[in-house]
Amino acid sequence: MGAALPQLERKFARFDNARTVADGVEISGYASLFGNLDQGGDSVAPGAYAASLKAHAEAGRSVKMLWQHDPAQPIGVWDEVREDARGLWVKGRLLSDVARGREAAALVTAGALDGLSIGYRTVRAERNEKGHRVLAQLDLWEVSLVTFPMLPDARVGAKGDALPEDICSGIASVFREARAALERKDDAT
Numbered sequence: 001m002g003a004a005l006p007q008l009e010r011k012f013a014r015f016d017n018a019r020t021v022a023d024g025v026e027i028s029g030y031a032s033l034f035g036n037l038d039q040g041g042d043s044v045a046p047g048a049y050a051a052s053l054k055a056h057a058e059a060g061r062s063v064k065m066l067w068q069h070d071p072a073q074p075i076g077v078w079d080e081v082r083e084d085a086r087g088l089w090v091k092g093r094l095l096s097d098v099a100r101g102r103e104a105a106a107l108v109t110a111g112a113l114d115g116l117s118i119g120y121r122t123v124r125a126e127r128n129e130k131g132h133r134v135l136a137q138l139d140l141w142e143v144s145l146v147t148f149p150m151l152p153d154a155r156v157g158a159k160g161d162a163l164p165e166d167i168c169s170g171i172a173s174v175f176r177e178a179r180a181a182l183e184r185k186d187d188a189t
Contacts, residue, residue, distance in 0.1 A: 025105035028091035031116040031143045038150040042133045049083050052140045064142040065092050067100050069119055075101040078143060090143050104145050115149035
């Protein structure tokens with residue numbers, strides 16, 4: 001029998017925005033926010049991902065983008081994963097060549113799906129004075145698109161390519177003129 005896999009844990013957040021790009025829908029946002037107590041009673045300390053991100057880079061590996069933490073369902077690629085002062089920021093593409101990626105893109109664009117969740121192994125954690133676990137070092141395996149984020153106060157602005165304001169105004173004007181013309185035609189008959 002093979003060796004048991006280390007226990008993989010998960011944390012949830014919401015991503016910031018989504019936009020359509022040539023090869024799919026681009027999403028970005030914070031997969032983890034430092035110091036925020038999640039619904040499981042844990043918080044992540046600044047620098048918790050540093051060693052893992054460095055190891056990924058040195059090995060030429062990338063953090064995986066999965067659907068609902070299912071390793072059999074990759075839905076895209078993370079083009080950028082980095083720590084900053086606020087947390088773990090990610091930017092990637094939902095791939096339109098993958099059926100589940102297309103479904104995820106449609107749900108994201110419609111605003112029906114807005115959560116991100118990290119899949120990781122705890123390397124080092126401590127308990128604070130209130131008994132909450134502070135995750136000090138994590139081995140990051142994946143960041144998933146999920147239905148229910150663990151950090152409910154992290155927000156998303158999910159949308160497809162937005163039309164510039166002047167184009168929208170122009171289109172609205174054309175529709176108003178067309179409606180007026182149709183109403184004049186109906187009044188004449």
